Amino acid sequence: MEVTGHMPAQDAPRARSASIWDVARVAGVSQQTVSRVINGKARVSEATRARVLQVIAELGYRPNRLAQALAGGPVRSVTVLTSDTALYGAAATLRGMEEAARTAGFSVGISVLERTSGQADIALRLNRPGEAVMVIAFDDAGVRALRALPADVPVAAAVERRPDDGPDDPWQVWLDDRAAAAHATRYLLGLGHRTVHYVAIPSSTSALPQRTQGWQDALRAAGRPVPEPLPGGWSPRSGYLAVRSLLADRSVTAVLCGNDDLALGVMRAAREAGRDIPGDLSVVGFDDSPPSAYLNPSLTTVRLDFEGLGRACFGLLHRRLDPQNAPAVPAWSEPELIVRESSGPAPA
Amino acid sequence: MEVTGHMPAQDAPRARSASIWDVARVAGVSQQTVSRVINGKARVSEATRARVLQVIAELGYRPNRLAQALAGGPVRSVTVLTSDTALYGAAATLRGMEEAARTAGFSVGISVLERTSGQADIALRLNRPGEAVMVIAFDDAGVRALRALPADVPVAAAVERRPDDGPDDPWQVWLDDRAAAAHATRYLLGLGHRTVHYVAIPSSTSALPQRTQGWQDALRAAGRPVPEPLPGGWSPRSGYLAVRSLLADRSVTAVLCGNDDLALGVMRAAREAGRDIPGDLSVVGFDDSPPSAYLNPSLTTVRLDFEGLGRACFGLLHRRLDPQNAPAVPAWSEPELIVRESSGPAPA
DNA sequence: CTGAAAGCGCTAACAG
DNA sequence: CTGTTAGCGCTTTCAG
Numbered sequence: 215m216e217v218t219g220h221m222p223a224q225d226a227p228r229a230r231s232a233s234i235w236d237v238a239r240v241a242g243v244s245q246q247t248v249s250r251v252i253n254g255k256a257r258v259s260e261a262t263r264a265r266v267l268q269v270i271a272e273l274g275y276r277p278n279r280l281a282q283a284l285a286g287g288p289v290r291s292v293t294v295l296t297s298d299t300a301l302y303g304a305a306a307t308l309r310g311m312e313e314a315a316r317t318a319g320f321s322v323g324i325s326v327l328e329r330t331s332g333q334a335d336i337a338l339r340l341n342r343p344g345e346a347v348m349v350i351a352f353d354d355a356g357v358r359a360l361r362a363l364p365a366d367v368p369v370a371a372a373v374e375r376r377p378d379d380g381p382d383d384p385w386q387v388w389l390d391d392r393a394a395a396a397h398a399t400r401y402l403l404g405l406g407h408r409t410v411h412y413v414a415i416p417s418s419t420s421a422l423p424q425r426t427q428g429w430q431d432a433l434r435a436a437g438r439p440v441p442e443p444l445p446g447g448w449s450p451r452s453g454y455l456a457v458r459s460l461l462a463d464r465s466v467t468a469v470l471c472g473n474d475d476l477a478l479g480v481m482r483a484a485r486e487a488g489r490d491i492p493g494d495l496s497v498v499g500f501d502d503s504p505p506s507a508y509l510n511p512s513l514t515t516v517r518l519d520f521e522g523l524g525r526a527c528f529g530l531l532h533r534r535l536d537p538q539n540a541p542a543v544p545a546w547s548e549p550e551l552i553v554r555e556s557s558g559p560a561p562a
Numbered sequence: 563m564e565v566t567g568h569m570p571a572q573d574a575p576r577a578r579s580a581s582i583w584d585v586a587r588v589a590g591v592s593q594q595t596v597s598r599v600i601n602g603k604a605r606v607s608e609a610t611r612a613r614v615l616q617v618i619a620e621l622g623y624r625p626n627r628l629a630q631a632l633a634g635g636p637v638r639s640v641t642v643l644t645s646d647t648a649l650y651g652a653a654a655t656l657r658g659m660e661e662a663a664r665t666a667g668f669s670v671g672i673s674v675l676e677r678t679s680g681q682a683d684i685a686l687r688l689n690r691p692g693e694a695v696m697v698i699a700f701d702d703a704g705v706r707a708l709r710a711l712p713a714d715v716p717v718a719a720a721v722e723r724r725p726d727d728g729p730d731d732p733w734q735v736w737l738d739d740r741a742a743a744a745h746a747t748r749y750l751l752g753l754g755h756r757t758v759h760y761v762a763i764p765s766s767t768s769a770l771p772q773r774t775q776g777w778q779d780a781l782r783a784a785g786r787p788v789p790e791p792l793p794g795g796w797s798p799r800s801g802y803l804a805v806r807s808l809l810a811d812r813s814v815t816a817v818l819c820g821n822d823d824l825a826l827g828v829m830r831a832a833r834e835a836g837r838d839i840p841g842d843l844s845v846v847g848f849d850d851s852p853p854s855a856y857l858n859p860s861l862t863t864v865r866l867d868f869e870g871l872g873r874a875c876f877g878l879l880h881r882r883l884d885p886q887n888a889p890a891v892p893a894w895s896e897p898e899l900i901v902r903e904s905s906g907p908a909p910a
Numbered sequence: 911c912t913g914a915a916a917g918c919g920c921t922a923a924c925a926g
Numbered sequence: 927c928t929g930t931t932a933g934c935g936c937t938t939t940c941a942g
Binding site: 581582583593594597600601625626628629630631632633634635 | 934935936937938
């Protein structure tokens with residue numbers, strides 16, 4: 215009784231799903247030919263190709279991506295490193311990345327960074343040394359992860375701001391929220407407000423965050439007093455706490471917020487302080503998160519194209535991995551001020 | 563000139579990261595012993611173990627998960643199938659799943675279902691036939707994906723409601739929002755409202771959704787009229803449109819909404835119709851999404867423990883994959899009515 | 911306790 | 927155009 219090397223015993227019909235060998239055997243071709251059909255790279259005669267595809271369908275064969283990758287096939291998976299997906303910006307960026315990656319045939323992994331997570335374990339989250347990575351580095355945890363990544367991993371990142379010094383990193387994308395913050399500030403000054411206060415989101419760098427800087431730019435250019443930025447967090451609660459005492463001062467008539475959640479907290483604090491929005495106080499947010507158009511009052515805010523940024527970030531990575539065939543990196547929209555009900559002329 | 567089989571030419575120092583063989587060679591042990599140390603399964607003498615660990619650190623060796631999995635190692639990866647992560651419920655569930663999975667040492671992949679995505683390509687999203695999967699099946703796309711999954715893939719799912727007929731699926735988890743909807747409805751009736759209107763989220767099944775059913779339960783039990791449920795979508799806009807005409811009718815004094823976004827739209831419609839909340843009209847939402855506590859007025863809503871549900875779903879999957887060692891499935895919180903400013907006594 | 915051998919499913923050379 | 931031969935890095939047998 216002879217048994218060919220590769221075939222498992224016939225009487226043990228383990229429910230193992232079809233492999234490339236099964237397809238090859240049934241189709242009466244070599245395993246390599248099946249591989250060729252799958253990848254469409256090399257030319258295969260139309261007859262064989264059809265037969266192989268036929269068998270593939272019959273057997274319900276699905277290529278094993280792990281084996282493909284292990285055998286040195288092209289990289290077709292990315293891991294996204296991000297912190298706190300509860301935040302609108304990160305979540306929307308993630309959506310953009312996932313969509314673009316999936317469309318390009320990549321499988322995407324996700325790993326959430328905790329505030330506490332050290333640098334050491336970052337590499338351990340990758341499925342293999344050198345796996346492609348995207349980092350959403352809007353906050354400190356993300357920036358640290360980006361920095362902790364071994365040099366040999368192909369990475370692209372969505373960051374809060376352009377690098378502090380030296381040339382731009384060609385593998386990073388960001389939104390020009392400095393200009394946007396300046397624009398929003400000028401808009402408020404144009405409404406007759408003497409100055410604008412700013413509630414800041416936490417910074418990802420030691421340097422001055424972009425939004426803070428843009429706000430200062432505009433005030434300085436207009437020769438207005440520049441108040442201390444109010445340190446806020448990411449939540450409505452932190453916005454509420456940041457301005458609660460400030461709002462007793464009726465000379466404060468305009469507040470720009472680092473994000474829409476902060477603005478939500480600020481509006482609540484205003485209500486409790488008996489300030490009317492926008493009659494008494496103008497509030498402007500940042501992000502244009504989905505609820506903002508329906509708030510009471512609806513929120514004037516800066517729309518940021520996070521999804522577009524995420525798509526672009528993947529586009530960058532794709533070009534890095536496969537400069538020959540990757541399509542051009544898609545553009546993303548410029549920030550745009552959306553004027554709604556929460557802002558108006560300064561009180562007389 | 564002789565070249566040993568396994569070693570690449572010395573003069574071509576390709577930056578290939580250290581493999582288990584490299585560790586073995588440097589440590590002067592067999593490759594298998596290194597494997598034993600890594601996995602901690604079999605016993606290794608303390609001396610060798612220490613030496614191996616030492617070398618691992620020196621070389622910066624990291625196991626290749628792909629190779630581990632391919633070689634038949636234990637399954638340590640899951641992919642999550644979900645639709646529209648822009649929705650709070652899905653996003654929060656995803657967070658819970660990811661956290662639990664990562665904590666248990668699993669890498670997690672994510673693949674977003676589109677409304678249009680057919681059943682055929684579902685299996686193609688998996689990294690290998692038989693990969694473990696979690697499905698967030700709160701809507702139709704998720705339910706279809708769950709159904710389309712090949713029988714041999716180990717799956718656990720977070721679903722909108724218990725299966726229509728037959729016994730509960732032991733690999734599914736859900737929130738008891740039927741009871742919660744009934745509770746919220748009774749609360750409103752207790753406030754003196756004659757009846758309660760309901761703006762529904764889209765259903766994932768042909769059967770009556772849980773929330774709708776709970777709302778009807780409570781009205782019937784109290785012998786009140788049961789209005790037609792108003793079909794809504796997921797967005798504030800759809801809530802706005804659903805009730806715009808209805809609110810002209812002053813006899814409508816209480817509206818329960820299938821989620822907080824709908825409630826947001828309803829509140830805006832109410833404002834435009836000149837209705838006062840809660841003096842004139844009570845609005846109750848569902849989910850307790852982050853902004854709801856800070857809205858104007860703040861929203862009475864049903865808090866749902868999506869993150870806990872996600873963690874439990876992973877716990878279930880873990881037990882399915884490894885019944886021996888997986889810890890008990892963590893419990894999640896019961897829905898809870900959070901009373902805030904948007905609801906009050908019926909107008910006189 | 912340790913080592914040697916045989917693959918996991920696939921792709922990348924090479925032959926024909 | 928097609929088949930053959932090596933591995934990818936690891937885990938599982940099976941022998942010592």
